[in-house]
Amino acid sequence: MRAEDVFRAGPFVSDASIAGKGALMASQPQSPVETIRHSAAHVMAEAVTRIWPGTKVAIGPAIDDGFYYDFQFASPIKDDDLPAIEKEMRRIIQGGAEFKRREVSKAEARTAFAAEPFKLELIEGLEDGSISLYEQDGFVDLCRGPHVANTREIRPDAFKLRSIAGAYWRGDEKRPMLTRIYAYCFSSKADLEAHLKLLEEAEKRDNRRLGKELDLFSTHEEAGPGLIYWHPKGGRFRVELEKWWREEHYANGYEILFTPHIGKSWLWETSGHLGFYKGNMYSPMKIDEDDYYAKPMNCPFHIMIYKSDTRSYRDLPLRWAELGTVYRYERSGVLHGLMRVRGFTQDDAHIICTPEQIEDEILEVLRFSLSMWKTLGFKDIKAYLATKPAESVGEPSRWDQALESLRKAIVKEGLPYEVDEGGGAFYGPKIDLKVKDAIGREWQMTTIQFDFNMSERFQMEYVDADGQHKRPYMVHRALLGSIERFFGVYIEHTGGAFPVWLMPEQAVIIPVASTFDDYAKKVVADLKRQGIRARADLSDARMNAKIRTAQGQKTPYMLVVGQKEQDEGTVAVRFRDGRDQSTMSLADFLARVLARIAEKSLDL
């Protein structure tokens, strides 16, 4: 018996007439656009099964910007097949079929989907009495709904098939690989177009593209994929960033450590990395009969320093930071520009303190992090509080206290937050901060994690006022996350137009004619003497071309100099943001730029 027949065998109603019921059935309420997306997914499944009869269907949910549906095709389909599917979908939509719902028993559902192995598996996981089918235009799908009333509610010009991708059934690598078709889908054409525009904007800002255009960094597959080469201009950015980072850390009561890149295997056996994390570690190298590993984390090294002396409660808290370069093996398919790499530098720190100190310490870390994001120009920040998972180490009382101190800190700072129930690591609860970039994308950057595991495994102790040896609290934190990934996010956030203090080249002097090269050189010398990164463009290109090049490089200040400026000791300042140019004395310009740099101003 086919699904359609089962569907027709019983009473059905249109979704419109049971308003609310579908939503009631769904575990989560659906927004109108999600309903449209999910309905469009059904239409796509119908189109696909009409074009390729016998194709097995799996699942087709709404996602952030559209929907997808997973299929198992008898023979592979290609990108070129997408237009035909889209065309068929439009035909179905124009047909104006109604979405109808019917509730069936488990047995009926089994009969209906006898030929659909994935549906059968899903049915087995459902409760009898809570199973519903939806039908439109003769196509029946197992679905809890809700759906739009009529296919016409899906705008034919507000969706667009995107791509074909492989996806494992239920995300499990051991299960069959299905063919997933992704689509963008919105409730109006304008929304779709706005989204496509955003994607275009994102592509312009892509860190790989700008990394090349602005000569910031490169990767070399032949020398090892996922490893970053910082060019001189990327290097300037990084040196300035790290200089600031170090100053801020000292100012906030941290000490800075330097630890080795490799260490003997017992460190990683003790830390547990070789147990849980081996697949992400580089293979060992044999040195004098011992196995050494490149470090995937800095913690065991910091702990070695902690244990180099007997620590008193009087020594705590210890705030130890390191720009520690670590190596982690990532599968080749997941590498991505600066965002996902195999070697990177964490802006890591460990805070070791007594239970009494923990609340203040957490608040301090959070404050410190927020102040850094503010300086860098990120305003929209959200916290995610991850609580104890099913399997965990450490005493429950410690978990409770730790979680409470995290929550208090978030509330005290007035941050919006979500609780990720059971989302913590087995070794402790954590706060993650996500920052929103200039085009509205969220990036997870800061992480503040308790660790009840390491202190135990490495037997860390301090002597308390009562003479007892006690276990300190340990917190890992990374504010920027990794320098590489932060650089990538920052490139995309700013489009390469970094604030003046971080700009590899801060000013380019452009003489209107080579007659004024000497004055241009003098201006450069004056600027350089004050530590401003300046260069004169003395090439034989035309002035307009020089401006275009400097603008393309996002140079904050383009100083045009000619007869007038030479006579008066001034510079004609052109700003990269397109504001009106202004002529000022060299001294005034110097003062302005030095102030911007000193203040780490986001303005020019």
Add this chain to the structure above:
RNA sequence: GCCAUCUUAGCUCAGUCGGUAGAGCGCGUGACUUGUAAUCUCGAGGUCCCCGGUUCGAUUCCGGGAGAUGGCUCCA
């Protein structure tokens, strides 16, 4: 790793229905000496990703491999 797509000059990309290839930018050269987003000239630069097969002949067609890119959490 798996699925799909891609790989041609330093970069971005054309192109060859099978006869070893082009543009723009960049680079070098010569001329021009310029007032706020591209001056003109000439030139150098390519194992058309790699290995096999078919063919008189393969960058192009077929097979295999490598790498890159988009995906592989969203639950019927």
